[in-house]
Every structure is written in structure tokens, then in C-alpha cells.
Amino acid sequence: MLAMVLLSGCASQLSNYVRTDGAPIDAAQEKATLAQCKGEAAAIPFVEAYAWQQQQKKITEACMARNGYIQAQ
Numbered sequence: 360m361l362a363m364v365l366l367s368g369c370a371s372q373l374s375n376y377v378r379t380d381g382a383p384i385d386a387a388q389e390k391a392t393l394a395q396c397k398g399e400a401a402a403i404p405f406v407e408a409y410a411w412q413q414q415q416k417k418i419t420e421a422c423m424a425r426n427g428y429i430q431a432q
Contacts, residue, residue, distance in 0.1 A: 376428040389428065396422035 374384055376393075400418035405411050420430065 375431055376423060377431045379424070379427050379429055384428075392423065392426045392428065393419075396426070 374386070374389060376384065376389060378384055396419045397415075399422050400415040403411070403414055403418065423429070
């Protein structure tokens with residue numbers, strides 16, 4: 360039971376992003392930045408579902424990169 364609790368704690372800390380400067384990630388800051396970037400992406404006009412989703416992903420990734428986060432490989 361204790362192992363499950365410990366492992367679930369670790370799983371919640373996993374992130375799809377790493378810092379470009381190699382610094383450790385502050386989970387709260389990363390979450391706030393991601394929310395801001397998703398907000399920027401959501402502001403684009405809707406044209407067609409697939410293209411819109413792809414554009415949102417690109418805008419979110421570019422915003423995260425401007426803020427020092429890139430997708431983990």
C-alpha cells in the first residue's frame with residue numbers, strides 16, 4: 360500500500376517538458392505557464408477541427424519555448 364502511494368506521488372510529478380537552461384522544473388510555475396500558453400492558443404480563430412488542433416499545439420509549444428520549456432524527448 361505504501362509503495363502505491365509513493366509511486367502515485369512520483370507519477371504526478373512527471374512532466375512532458377524540460378527547462379532549456381537545465382534548471383529543475385517548479386511544477387506550479389510550469390502549470391501556470393502551460394495554462395497561459397494554452398490560453399494564447401485558444402484565442403486563434405476556429406477554421407477546421409484538425410488544422411485548428413494542430414495550430415493550437417504549435418502555438419502552445421512555441422509559447423512554452425519562449426518561456427524556457429521544451430518537450431522532453
